[in-house]
Amino acid sequence: MTSNMAAPVVVGTDGSEVALQAVRAAAREAAERGCPLRIVHAFIWPLMRVPLGPAPGAPADAGLRNQAWQHVNEAVAEAHKVAPEVTVDGAVVPGAASAVLLAESSAAELVVLGSRGLGGFAGLLLGSTAVQVSAHADCPVLVIRGEVPASGPVVVGVDGSELSEQAVAFAFAEASRRDTELIAVHAWLYPTPVGPGDILPLVYDLDAFREQEERVLAESVAGWSERYPEVTVRQRLVRGSPGGALVEQSRTAQLVVVGARGRGALGGLLLGSVSHAVLHHAESPVAIVRKPRTVKGS
Numbered sequence: 001m002t003s004n005m006a007a008p009v010v011v012g013t014d015g016s017e018v019a020l021q022a023v024r025a026a027a028r029e030a031a032e033r034g035c036p037l038r039i040v041h042a043f044i045w046p047l048m049r050v051p052l053g054p055a056p057g058a059p060a061d062a063g064l065r066n067q068a069w070q071h072v073n074e075a076v077a078e079a080h081k082v083a084p085e086v087t088v089d090g091a092v093v094p095g096a097a098s099a100v101l102l103a104e105s106s107a108a109e110l111v112v113l114g115s116r117g118l119g120g121f122a123g124l125l126l127g128s129t130a131v132q133v134s135a136h137a138d139c140p141v142l143v144i145r146g147e148v149p150a151s152g153p154v155v156v157g158v159d160g161s162e163l164s165e166q167a168v169a170f171a172f173a174e175a176s177r178r179d180t181e182l183i184a185v186h187a188w189l190y191p192t193p194v195g196p197g198d199i200l201p202l203v204y205d206l207d208a209f210r211e212q213e214e215r216v217l218a219e220s221v222a223g224w225s226e227r228y229p230e231v232t233v234r235q236r237l238v239r240g241s242p243g244g245a246l247v248e249q250s251r252t253a254q255l256v257v258v259g260a261r262g263r264g265a266l267g268g269l270l271l272g273s274v275s276h277a278v279l280h281h282a283e284s285p286v287a288i289v290r291k292p293r294t295v296k297g298s
Contacts, residue, residue: 007109007139008038008089012101012129015071018114022144023075024082025285026112029142031083032177035109039075039090042100043068068092098132105137112142134279134288135260140170141288148285152254153234154178155284157246157274158186160216163259167289171257172224172231174287178254181232185249186217187242213237243277250282260290 011026013019023039030037043065072090079088093100105111115130134141156171158164168184175182188210217235225233238245250256258275278286 006035007107008036009033009110009112010038010040010101010104010108011075011112012097012114013039013041013071013075014097015067015074016114018144019071020075020078021147022112022114023078025142025144025148026110027079027082027086027088028148029110029112030086033109036087036089037079037083038104038108039072039079039088040100040104041068041072041075041090041092042097043092043094044096065092097129101129101133102136102138105133105139105141108139110140110142111137112144115143115145131276131279134275135290137288137290140290143279143286143288145282145285149254151180152252152284153181153183154255154257155183155185155246155249155253156257157242157259157278158184158217158220159242159259159274160220161259163289164220167257167259167287168220168224170287170289171255172221172228174255174257175231176228180254181234182221183234183236183249183253184217184221185236185238185242185245186213186220187238187240187245188213189240210237210239241277242274243281246274246278247281247283250278250284250286253284255285255287256282257287257289260288 009026009030011023013023026039027037029035069092072092076088076090079086093104095103101111101113111133113130113133130141130143134143154171154175156168158168171182171184214237217237221233221235225231236245236249246256246258256278258278260275275288279288
């Protein structure tokens with residue numbers, strides 16, 4: 001994919017302003033991580049068996065293929081403005097956007113994309129590409145919603161699951177790299193069945209249950225606090241909806257990190273209800289961690 005041995009940050013572009021916002025964010029991510037940047041345009045038209053070159057009598061730079069390269073070249077130029085020190089590679093790759101980005105994710109440090117692109121319906125909060133890539137990528141996915149905040153904490157959702165632990169690892173590394181504090185949020189409600197045949201008690205000791213949830217939160221960040229002593233951590237235990245709690249925190253955050261699924265999620269779901277809610281409603285960029293690459297220094 002690239003001559004540089006380091007795994008690249010990959011970003012998709014389609015010529016929209018939302019995509020260019022993602023390109024700018026991806027260029028900054030690549031610069032801060034010391035990675036090359038790979039900009040890809042998913043070129044679906046060859047699959048439609050339509051003419052790709054200029055029509056008879058049209059200018060030489062017309063046609064669908066030339067337009068695709070114009071999108072890529074514009075994005076490369078934008079990336080160079082933001083991070084001139086970063087090695088940038090642009091490519092037009094045949095295929096649908098989700099399939100192309102998922103294939104790219106197998107060798108990427110991070111995939112970055114906008115929340116919507118060209119062809120998206122204005123009434124949708126999030127494009128289908130962002131949802132599909134977040135659910136299945138082989139590396140963390142960063143979804144950009146507007147311009148990236150320059151300050152604010154990194155917020156991570158914690159629930160004690162394996163994916164939550166991976167999200168916590170990613171969030172600590174991000175907070176350290178960004179030189180900001182980390183807010184670990186664990187929201188709880190009364191227990192609910194997580195599988196067929198589960199039998200739950202009719203009466204709960206609320207204090208005991210709260211103490212149990214406090215332990216889940218504390219244990220989830222304890223080891224990582226030792227590994228990243230420079231990161232100030234604030235723990236927030238919230239009684240209520242996990243998705244709602246994270247969306248609320250996103251209003252002052254520069255990044256919200258969640259796992260693709262957590263405790264109690266059905267394996268057949270593309271994304272858990274919490275990550276789905278955060279993707280659609282957060283007011284900050286959102287990182288979805290499903291299969292994180294090895295954290296540097298871990």
